[in-house]
Amino acid sequence: MTTTSSSTSSNEVGVDDLRYRIRHSAAHVLAQAVQDLFPGTALGIGPPIENGFYYDFAVETPFTPEDLKRIEKRMKEIIKQGQRFERRVTTPTEAKAELAKEPFKLELIDVLTNAAVKTSSEITTDMAADIGGEELTIYDNVDPRTGERKWGDLCRGPHVETTKEIPAFALTRIAAAYWRGNEKNPQLQRIYGTAWESQEKLDEYLHLLVEAEKRDHRKLGAELDLFSFPEEIGSGLAVFHPKGGVVRKLMEDYSRERHEQAGYEFVYSPHVAKSRLFETSGHLQWFADGMYPPMQLDIERDADGETKRPAQDYYLKPMNCPFHTLIFRAKGRSYRELPLRLFEFGTVYRYEKSGVVHGLTRARGFTQDDAHIFCTPEQMPAELDSLLTFVLDLLRDYGLSDFYLEISTRDPSKSMGTDQEWAQATAALQYAAEKQNLPLTLDEGGAAFYGPKISVQAKDALGRSWQLSTIQVDFQLPQRFDLEYQDSDGTRKRPIMIHRALFGSMERFFAVLLEHYAGAFPPWLAPVQVVAIPVSKEHTPYLEDIVGRLRTQGVRAEIDDGDDRMQKKIRNAQTRKVPFMLIAGEQDASAGRVSFRYRDGTQDNGIAIDDAVERVLDAIRTRTQV
RNA sequence: GCCGACGUGGCGCAACUGGUAGCGCACUCGACUUGUAAUCGAGCGGUUCGGGGUUCAAGUCCCCGCGUCGGCUCCA
Known part of the structure; x- marks a missing residue:
């Protein structure tokens, strides 16, 4: 299931939380079981995560579902033994000697003990959870009767007292994962599991997974004849059937109506444009990976086949903003026109890597309910404020009611503009977000290349979070396109641009609603009422x-x-x-x-x-x- | 893009270690005419994702594409 992880979920676990200790301990038991059954397997990391845990292993041949059953059986035996978790402080030298056969652990020890690296982003949250700490510690698993050390792992803990305190767990899936999350690193085999404080909680969770599978929009889409992805068209490119078309049209109609009332004006723009446009906007510099390769048009050759006029590169648009800036620039603008709110159901195309395409929630072609608001710096705070209220109201009309907000800040390595502009924009967003009295979280470095954003995350009927609306403040495009308006004092000033999409994409929102309602749309949206x-x-x-x-x-x-x-x-x-x-x-x-x-x-x-x-x-x- | 699994009529599945495809639903036709989740019968429908190869013989084995699924990385 495609959800963004939620930090306000009831499943959230703090370091001292019982679930955290159970899951972290279950990860150790998993690793011990694997090393029992597959001697010589090197260990990666094995942290607790939302709803469970995982452990990464370096193995010659990937695990099979049958292996999983054997491992699960072995884990149960270990749990039954009631092995004690014992904490032991060690030094880098000792730890290295002890873990000489664990190349990945050796690397971790180096990373952890190297102060210069320690403060950098080298250490991921998962790594820190697994091994990070002020001092190096090893957790040993000890046989309660003989006192014999059965197994141990570099770890900061904490753990439960004995393995018997892992009341309920299940191994859920096998997957590959890059060492330390970097695709240049070797891939390890990851085993995912889930663990809970009681059998009832585990059953509840497994039931939720079954329920989620039943609601899967890809499945419901076929069953209810709403949409499909014909192979002939291409990966990630959907067609909506009549029944799905009705739902989508209703979603759009109502959205249009509300936008009209809120002072938006409707515009339209084409799906392709020359490279020049995306050079000006910065997309070719910052977003080229996400764009389809260019079409080369209008080449002219002479009789010898020599090029007389070079080809023009045309690109499918990955975003609508460059087009809307051109609409703004099409004539001289007055302060009297601001805020100018341009709205479009704009279909964009993004070249998603083949492995990430996922039904309607991650498509290669999708339609944004996109708007760009051009306003003065003075108007921005009020505009952001009313915008957020508008967004939340509209989402409620579609049946969603459980929200939290997230602020994404600058990633200096993937962005343009000055620190001061970013700080100013981020502050304005922060202010608007805080006024909503909703839970607010921080997504550091998660902003788009042109500006920081607030995103509205909504929880569906199963409690899963989805990133829907995004609101972004942008000083960059107005500069790059040299946008101006004439102020009341006759001077020319640069407007600020606010990018916003409420549903994110119509396709994704369609999928969210479909899963939220499990296909049973409320009457106003139902294809047949x-x-x-x-x-x-x-x-x-x-x-x-x-x-x-x-x-x-x-x-x-x-x-x-x-x-x-x-x-x-x-x-x-x-x-x-x-x-x-x-x-x-x-x-x-x-x-x-x-x-x-x-x-x-x-x-x-x-x-x-x-x-x-x-x-x-x-x-x-x-x-x-x- | 990477790792793994998979790809059989519209959909869900079946076909032993290779011997040219079956079932249920849907669909069409006929009979039946019935108060809250499946009436009965007959029929139509597949060059087994595409292309190469091995073999006397390939849905089954091998290679290359395309696509799907689970993750990783990335993202609306």
């Missing part, structure tokens, strides 16, 4: 009248007049996750009434037709879930 089911054929005309009434009111209502039995029709509507089933047989028809069945199986029988129609319309109008 009502299915009418006659008990027998003779009641079809009766229901046709009602369906006709609903349709004239704009309701997406159908009648199932096929040859199936009623029970089958109910099952079909249920599988399609239609919010309202309207059923009528002799009883209802003779009384001018109709019966409801909902997706959860509840029914509400004998409702007067007027009331039934109003009930449907009301749910749609108020965007409530049924």
Whole structure:
């Protein structure tokens, strides 16, 4: 599942937390089991993580699922022994002698004991969790009866007292991971596991995984006939089918309506542009890796085949901002026009590495609900403030309600502009974010190349966090494009640009909603809102009248007049996750009434037709879930 | 991009250590006409992702592409 990790999750573990100790200890048991079963396996690192733990190993042949079962069995034996975790302080020299056969541990000792390196970003959080500390310590696993040392690992702890205090765990998957997270380093084999303070908690977590799999938007997308990724088009490039098209159109329509009310103006821009544009914007310098290679057009040759006029490079656009700056620049601008808010559902293309493409949440072509706000420095704080409120309100209308904010700051190695500009922009964002009274976290060095950002993270029905909206302050593009407006005193000034996308991308937001609702969209978004089911054929005309009434009111209502039995029709509507089933047989028809069945199986029988129609319309109008 | 797994009719799966493909759902047709999750019967549908190779014989083995999945790195 593609979620950003959440630091406010209830699963978060602090160093002293019981779960942290259980998971860290489980990682040690895992490593001991692996070294028992596969002698000579060198160890990487094995920290606790959200919901579990992992350990990296250097092995000749990757682990198989069968190996995993054996390892799990061995771990259970170790846990049963009740080995004690014993802390032992050591020195670099001693530790190196002891761990002479562990090349990766030797490297860690060097990194840890080298003060110059220690303060740098060389040490990742996971590494620090695993081995970092003021002094070097080794944790030994000791047989409680004989006192014999069974195993040990360079580690700062803390751990549980004995392995018996690992009440419930499971190994979940095998994967490869680069040593120290750097793709230039060798790849190790990583085993992931999950561990909890009780069997119930473990079962709960495993159930959550099953639930998440059922809700997987890629699966639901096929089942509900919403979208697909035809191989012929290319990896990461989706087509929306009619049913998915309805949902997407409704999402866009409502968004448009709200943007109109909030003072945005709609613009359109093409999908390709000459290299010059992206040179000016800085994309070719800073974002080229994420762009499709150029198309070379308009080359002219003479009779000998010699080039008379060189080719022009055209690029697919990876972002909409350069185009919007050109709209701003298309004429002289006055302070009276500011803030100028330009909105576009802009489709962009990014050359994602083949291994990262993931359904609609990580596509190579996607449509941003993108806007760029050009304003004066004085207007910026108020604009950011109202913008954040607007964002959160709109997301709530789509059924999300659990948010936290994240501020991403500059990565000096991947950005342009001056420190002062970045500081000013970051401060403005910080101020706006704090006013919202939502949890706020810091993502150091996570900003785009042109400016810092606030992102709105939303949690879905399963408690998973998704990065949705981003709001970025940008001093750079106005400079690079030499944007100006004339102020009231007649002088020319440079506007500030705010980039913002609420849904991030329509495709990703579609996927988030699909998973959030497990395919059971609220009536206002449901592709089919009502299915009418006659008990027998003779009641079809009766229901046709009602369906006709609903349709004239704009309701997406159908009648199932096929040859199936009623029970089958109910099952079909249920599988399609239609919010309202309207059923009528002799009883209802003779009384001018109709019966409801909902997706959860509840029914509400004998409702007067007027009331039934109003009930449907009301749910749609108020965007409530049924 | 890297490591590993995988790729069989629209979908979900089956086919022993190589002997030219079966099932369920969906779809089409026919019969049945039934108050809250699957009526019965018949039929249509696959050059087993693409291209090469090994073999008397390849869905099964080998190579190269393309794509998917789980991670790593990266990211909306």
